[in-house]
Amino acid sequence: MCGRFTQIKSRDDYLDFLLEEAESGIPYDPEPIGRYNVAPGTKVLLLNNRDEAFHLDSVVWSYAPSWWDKSPLINAKVETAATSRMFKPLWNHGRAIVFADGWYEWKKEGDKKQPYYIYRKDRKPLYFAAIGKQPFDVGDEAEGFLIVTAAADQGLVDIHDRKPLVFSPTAAREWMGPETTEAQASELAHDAAVPADEFTWHPVSRAVGNVKNQSPELIRKTDTTSL
Template sequence: MCGRFAQIDTREKYLESLRPDVEFVGGLDGEPVGRYNVSPGTRVLLLNQREDKLHLDPVLWGYQPAWAKEAGRPPLINARVETAASGRMFKPLWTSGRALVMADGWYEWKKDPDNAKIKQPYFIYHENKEPIFFAAISRFHPDALDAPEDDGFVIVTAASDKGLVDIHDRRPLVMTREASLEWLSPDTTPERAEELAKDFVIPADEFTFHPVGKAVGNIHNDNAGIIERIDNPAV
């Protein structure tokens, strides 16, 4: 986790759900984002705060600093909350690149315990079907005419628990509304951000899931049918 997610609703709906207490810069139309199958390596709307204003910027999902590229390491799309704040790769992003990914849910593949080749995708979302916000860390230059090659972001993940561990042992870090807003603030220290990520996470039992078709496995499939429940899942 997390390798695919859905960013479907309108920008306005996401911001109304988050209820930010700082000004948002940019236009809000009634058009849904309409991405049912967001995949790594694509640009994703990333909510971030610069000084005292919120911005939405299209940022590449994936992070590969120059030294990692030279070493032949592939781009990373997730960062483990247990190590992101202190590790060489992500510490700079944790300090000054915290952001949120607006989402309606995410996908995980459950493996058959007797045959690892058999996998069944599930769509996971909040029980009230309201928007959720993944904690993310990023490095990007919104005002640059030519963005550096190592600009990008990763989604922060935490260990699954309760029912979600049956689907996958990791899940995106989704914090409470208040904690998410504090996470965004440039005034929040890296140490405080660690506290938020540890102590203000929405519990797993507030999420639910259902099986979906295997069409989600193809990034070219991106329509409302992707998230529909199917009968008789393989696992």
């Protein structure tokens, strides 16, 4: 995953697919989020389950604990996150979900890189697996969250060798569940991801490369020969 995605719909649209109204104590808000170019280092709505309730917090997409002397990280590989010294505490106690509609990847074509927008064929919301430093509503902003990535498979590998780990609504709920053990979370990560054949993609304008651009035009299919 190269590090850009969209969060376009209203938070109610994402929650409607995920939670029953009676169990969601999150205030009603039908206003579209309208972010067509979500970039690392910005605050992103993050759904998590703590203190026996669901919470939707605005959390920085990056992770750099105080002892880390390199650039902030934005992704964690599913193959190693559950066991690595750095990510294991987050995997065990900081599992969350990021809402999305699709994500961008860049593919080298000739001497240039062409961006593609990837999304579900049925246009349903995406639920990215994430891990971070709990509690998400307080603490050091530098210790935000990371999106969990997995190896791309089937046609998706033609665009990029990594992809965000996308869950179905049922798997997303289990992933966040306080009662879900570390081992069960690992099983979900390896067995419950939405398969590649449920996704499609198309080329988009290179304007997505500029984080200042937030227009709906960014996700519109474009003719690569005209770029």
